[in-house]
């Protein structure tokens with residue numbers, strides 16, 4: 001039997017933000033009326049509530065049951081669940097096709113956690129396949145700013161000046 005083709009790679013865009021103001025400023029530019037949004041690390045749901053009027057549905061998850069309890073009390077119209085960001089089985093059990101994911105986890109902004117963050121983003125990309133993941137991470141933003149993809153216009157060799165141009 002010929003080997004089966006690998007599934008096409010999902011085209012998820014990552015938006016790296018520094019600080020909560022930038023994280024929240026993305027909302028009107030990123031979230032649309034048809035979107036189903038997941039916020040990971042929602043704490044008491046402050047950002048989740050800001051996302052809500054822009055989309056079809058938003059859900060917040062946090063590893064802390066105490067935060068989720070408080071989020072439910074403060075914002076009863078929004079669904080919040082106590083789930084760890086890496087627990088894909090529980091995230092899939094929410095039964096939604098998330099088109100946007102917002103990620104704001106304490107301890108995930110520094111360089112020491114960059115590899116963990118990238119592996120989380122890869123997992124969400126391949127399992128949830130949202131079109132955009134917005135992340136609050138200063139180190140990811142700094143890292144991304146220095147990255148250039150080989151083969152992109154920025155890496156094309158500059159055209160050589162011809163002899164004719166040299167002598168003019």
Ligand SMILES: C[S@@+](CC[C@H](N)C(=O)[O-])C[C@H]1O[C@@H](n2cnc3c(N)ncnc32)[C@H](O)[C@@H]1O
Nearest residue numbers: 041042043046047062063064084085104105106
């Ligand atoms: C800075 S607070 C989030 C603030 C919130 N996003 C907002 O904009 O108001 C970070 C949250 O990440 C949560 N967190 C840390 N590790 C987590 C994990 N592995 N899974 C889910 N949530 C996590 C913490 O419990 C905390 O509530």
